[in-house]
Amino acid sequence: MAGKTIDPKLKTALELGPIVVFFAAYLLLKDRVFTIGGTEYQGFILVTAGFIPLMLISTGLLWKLSGHVSKMQVITLVLVVIFGGLSVWLNDERFFKIKPTLIYLLFGGALGVGLLRGESYLQGLMEATLPLQPEGWMILTRRLCAFFFGLAVLNEVIWRTQTTETWVYFKTFGLTAAIFLFFMTQGAVFKKYGIEKDQG
Template sequence: MAEKKVNPILKLVLELGPIIAFFVGYGRLKEQVFTIGGVEYSGFIVATATFVPLFIFTTWLLYWLTGKVSRMQLMTLVLVVVFGGLTIWFNDERFFKMKPTMIYLLFAGMLGFGLLRGKSYLKLLMEELMPLRNEGWMILTKRMATFFFGLAVLNEVIWRTMSTDAWVNFKTFGLTAAVFLFFMTQSRVFQTYAVEEEDEASPSA
């Protein structure tokens, strides 16, 4: 299927929708306990059980609308299904809290592996969005690998030492804000190593 253009606002809604839905669902259900099949489930588990199929649906919808799903999106989908499924199956919220750690460690590991081979895997994923010279991609990839590793460590610290409410707020707003701020602070790299469009037309005589 060829890649198709989609309204950027709609794309953003589909990407962030499941996260916002989880936040809202948890906020409304966190004080409740649900008995299903003789087993008691907390509001966190029920919110997770809603988040997983919603994430699957929005990922499929993005593919249907655009004709393309990035490798990062697919890897995230797999980890959401695996860790969300373990959370529900074992009725243990710790699995879902570990999910961001695994996602960011995976991304950091992949970028780091590429760097060891002298390649920027980030360039393969984002070149169309941010055309940079190779030196720029290598710098950005090193920084992003370090950034992802830092997020993984931070997620572990927060979910292991703080309340579930604090972790949900961190997951919903903190991680998104951190990624946004990271790219904002890389403006010098984008400016210094940007690929300028060359005028291919021959000068008139």
């Protein structure tokens, strides 16, 4: 299916909306306990249960409207369904908390495999929006690979040593801010190895 033009604001809303709703719902329900079918569920579990169909709907709409979803978005969605579902089914929030760790290990591992083969898989994902010379892609890929592994370790430390509320804040704001700051600090690479779009 060919890509379609989609309003950038709508695209951002579909990508970030479920996370914002998850955070808001958690703040509302975090201290409540719900009894369903004779089993008690913490608010976090119910919010997780609602997050799964919300992610499915938003990703489906994104695909329908734009004609495209990235491999990273598909992998993330699959892990949300699997580990979110396990958390709800087993009434154990730990499965959902492990999800970011696995996502970053998968992304970091995939980039690492490419590097071992002398390739930048990142280039194939982002070349259309971020033109760089091959050397630039390799540098950026090595750094992002290490960064993803670092985030995986950090998520493990946070959820295992901090409260659920602290982890929710970390997942909602900390991880997003970390990725934003990573790319903001790569200005030297973009400047040195960037390719002008009208070049050639």
